[in-house]
Amino acid sequence: MILAICFVPIPDICFAFEQLLFSDFFVNDAEILNCLSDYFEDFYIGRILRLNTRRPPLFPHSLWNCYDATINNNGRTNNSVEGWHNGFARFINCHHPDIFKFLEFLKSSQNLNEVKITQLQSGMVVSVERNRYKDHNQRLANICNTYRRENIVGYLRNIAYNITI
Secondary structure (H helix, E strand, O other): OHHHHHHOOHHHHHHHHHHHHOOHHHHHOHHHHHHHHHHHHHHHHOOEOHHHOEOOOOOOHHHHOOHHHHHOOOOOOOHHHHHHHHHHHHHHOOOOOOHHHHHHHHHHHHHHHHHHHHHHHOOOOOOOOOHHHHHHHHHHHHHHHOOOHHHHHHHHHHHHHOOOO
16 A cells, blocks of 8 residues: 555645554554565655654655646656657667668658647547556546545555556
8 A cells, every 4th residue: 555655645645654654554564564664754755853844755756646647647657758769769670870760760750740640630539548548547537536635544545456566
């Protein structure tokens, strides 16, 4: 459930982490989970300092939080960039292309984008997200839309059931 914290609104991240630490699961398995919770607190939450304030974490909350991206149906990963890079590498088919090979790729890419623009303008559906991913994203968005601070452990459990590593 600790990974599900990335689906909590940024202002409630510390609260969610604290509630998770006091949940039955963490209390019953504290011996085993202390190292994990310490690591997560150091790198992603921020350690508690004097006067009940927190040190900034190594990775800011805005860097890894995906609550807003899920609610707004934006990408949560960089898979589209990796896909483009993979297509580029396949087209170039060498490690150090010359400028002419690169320009050939850019022209080809431009032509493909113009075809997609024309298809969109004519009302055609250009690319369809696979049903498996669309359903998964919709489930996560539905759960995120039910977020209530009062039931944060239940919310984290529901998210955890729907994410995989």
